[in-house]
Amino acid sequence: MKYQKPKGTADIMPDQSSKWQYVEETARKLFEKYCYQEVRTPIFEKFEVFSRTSGETSDIVTKEMYDFYDKGDRHITLRPEGTAGVVRAFVENKLYGPEIQKPVKTYYMGPMFRYERPQSGRLREFHQIGVEAFGVDNPALDVEVMAMAINLLKQFGLTSLKLAVNTLGDDESRQAYRQALVDYLTPFENELSDDSKERLKKNPLRILDSKDSNDQKIVEKAPSILDYLTPQAHARFETIKELLSVLDIDYVVDSNMVRGLDYYNHTIFEIMSADDAFGGKWTTICAGGRYNKLVKELGGPETPGIGFGLGVERLLLVIENQSLPIAKKLDVYVVGIGEQTSTESLKLVQTLRNQGFVAERDYLDRKPKGQFKTASKLAAQYTLTIGESELVEKTANLKNMQTGTEKKVTLADVYQDFALLINSITEE
């Protein structure tokens, strides 16, 4: 093979694209019910947009960014996630202005890039559908966002979902907790996995979701963030849980859940699926949270925000086996017998299309048998056959492919109103 797609990328071919369209369309419709509007931001941004917001020491920034210097020596990076770019656009376009109604509810969908080893449900170019809402700190919005995410997944027919929620509290809570955690873990430092030893210095919270079994044992008895919340942060989290219950949304509190990005505070959540597609393991397909300092970080006024990102490839893995309501339909297949019918066939399909039908024809001058076979395979409702004699008589042979009944019709009638002919053959 001379040319191959770059490592970790995928071609979405015609047999797949309808699924993508269905997913995107469904998301758009749902988001608009909640009054979210689409924003489209650049695929690449200045490196600092992500390094500032994701955390200088986060893995995403230190090893997973697709960055490069352009011809103007600008440090550019392909976006690894959607939030930072949307926040940048929010600030740059001054949507924080008083004349703009809050919350500003936005959604986006598109490719993201991370330089990592591809594996199941993880590509270097992958796609996310996400939402971001700015300007409101009300916990009701947190819950509405989670409810919307769940609704979306349910619309795709996903069952066996798990909503895990946690809070990172405010700055004060988080700092107090971080200290407590480090104090607890330091005596165990030598027992921790090599990865976690590193994390102890860089990002101790990450040790909480280590997959190393020994780490997990140590973490079991570690202090919980929930015990270090300030009264306000605590009250906020209680409200969140209460509102989830009011909406009858099942959830579990996972106080060990953390985020890969540094900008979150207060509410964070993940929606996981244990579908067969993931070998029965709980796998996160949607994750999000609140980020009240991000807008300020990117130069805007202090403005609260909350959002989530949904991994489209992972979602597709789950709905792969389901039959989606995607109907390919073909109304008429025009069978032309002999080269000299090609012109009339062209006029026929064009006329039918103009009349609103989905029409196709043969372009290879194949034998009738082959053409009918194709019509059958394409699930054509009707065929319209013309040969030399029909050409002379200015007629065509209309056939209902389901019943097999045939009828001679005039071309004039077809050009006039094909729907009428369909009715007549159906009635007989």
Added chain:
RNA sequence: GCGGUAGUGGCGAAGUGGUUAACGCACCGGAUUGUGGCUCCGGCACGCGUGGGUUCGAUUCCCACCUACCGCCCCA
């Protein structure tokens, strides 16, 4: 970045250090001057991921690389 498995026609899949690389599906043509199923016949790999090497000779042995898949890190 680390570890493991794999790479033969459009797809699935045998195979061997040595003349013409099985078979199945799909596709195309014919039997049936113009009709969807079945059956029968025929066609369909400038060649076995790429590049080197060993050898009289390699798809088959060795090395490197590429890619895919699985796991780790991390994450959607």
